[in-house]
Amino acid sequence: MRILKTLIMLSVCLLQAACLTVRRDLFDHYDDVAYIEQELRAIPLDLKIVQDRGVLWITDVKDDPAEQVRKYNDGIFSMYDRYRDIYPRGLVGGDIHVIFVYLKTSAEMKQYAWKITGGPQWGDHGHIHTDFIRLKRLRSRYYVCASEDTGSDAIFHEVGHVLNHRNLTYLPDWLDESLAKAIAPYDPSITLSVVSPDGRTSRRAINYYSCQLGRYLQDYPDFNMAALMRYVQRGNFICSRLTLARASDALCLVFKYLAENNKLADFIDRVEAGKKMDMQILENCLGKQEGQIRADYLQWLKANNYLPPQHF
Ligand SMILES: [Zn+2]
Numbered sequence: 001m002r003i004l005k006t007l008i009m010l011s012v013c014l015l016q017a018a019c020l021t022v023r024r025d026l027f028d029h030y031d032d033v034a035y036i037e038q039e040l041r042a043i044p045l046d047l048k049i050v051q052d053r054g055v056l057w058i059t060d061v062k063d064d065p066a067e068q069v070r071k072y073n074d075g076i077f078s079m080y081d082r083y084r085d086i087y088p089r090g091l092v093g094g095d096i097h098v099i100f101v102y103l104k105t106s107a108e109m110k111q112y113a114w115k116i117t118g119g120p121q122w123g124d125h126g127h128i129h130t131d132f133i134r135l136k137r138l139r140s141r142y143y144v145c146a147s148e149d150t151g152s153d154a155i156f157h158e159v160g161h162v163l164n165h166r167n168l169t170y171l172p173d174w175l176d177e178s179l180a181k182a183i184a185p186y187d188p189s190i191t192l193s194v195v196s197p198d199g200r201t202s203r204r205a206i207n208y209y210s211c212q213l214g215r216y217l218q219d220y221p222d223f224n225m226a227a228l229m230r231y232v233q234r235g236n237f238i239c240s241r242l243t244l245a246r247a248s249d250a251l252c253l254v255f256k257y258l259a260e261n262n263k264l265a266d267f268i269d270r271v272e273a274g275k276k277m278d279m280q281i282l283e284n285c286l287g288k289q290e291g292q293i294r295a296d297y298l299q300w301l302k303a304n305n306y307l308p309p310q311h312f
Pocket residue numbers: 157161177180
């Protein structure tokens with residue numbers, strides 16, 4: 001019995017270790033389209049290898065893959081520039097290699113991610129696969145994966161993680177998630193049923209982050225910035241993916257606010273240097289007290305349609 005247990009434990013460990021490293025040969029042949037095509041031929045998808053400005057994409061989308069890749073690369077390069085502005089001490093680039101895997105459906109990704117990248121599909125809305133056993137700063141090979149049917153803009157969010165890993169040393173999960181959301185050049189919306197004061201129900205597109213902020217406020221109706229920041233950091237310890245998602249969505253809006261006030265770089269710098277985030281840092285960055293920050297922030301949320309209407 002003990003031997004069986006040991007064998008099971010050993011195979012689980014080997015499986016985990018296999019998940020923690022990337023498939024390397026495609027990176028070793030980054031410029032060799034013929035090799036990559038040959039290697040992926042056994043996968044029963046109509047995969048095309050597209051290279052644009054030195055960036056490699058593997059995709060089976062039907063609608064003009066070259067044009068789609070060009071469009072996404074435009075967004076990604078603008079994101080690099082934006083990241084340099086937000087975090088000017090960054091090392092962006094260097095020897096990072098990224099292969100983008102962009103499939104038609106999440107179901108295809110679930111089925112073939114292992115074969116293409118060497119790792120499983122970690123999440124329905126895009127994921128990265130990299131050498132997870134290495135320190136974030138030392139990782140140089142990334143597969144950025146997303147599916148057309150579940151929101152292809154997730155590509156940008158995942159690129160945010162790559163940039164964060166490379167440039168920030170402290171980087172707890174809450175910071176990584178919130179910043180990846182804040183610097184992605186898109187603002188997702190979701191469609192919800194909304195009941196108007198006269199009782200009629202209609203479907204409305206609502207900004208995703210404001211919706212999440214509304215859910216946060218259902219639990220914590222007494223809105224204040226200090227409590228929000230404590231909640232965000234606690235989400236990291238509770239280790240619930242839902243808590244981390246909601247907390248980072250709420251902080252993402254604060255980061256967007258700081259970015260518009262040209263204070264995000266300073267804020268991230270101070271958080272990284274002190275390895276903590278608190279109200280004092282926010283007050284020092286903005287040069288205001290909490291009450292004033294709260295009032296200005298609410299004003300900004302309202303002006304940018306981020307205010308969940310039912311909560312203020
Ligand atoms: Zn993420």
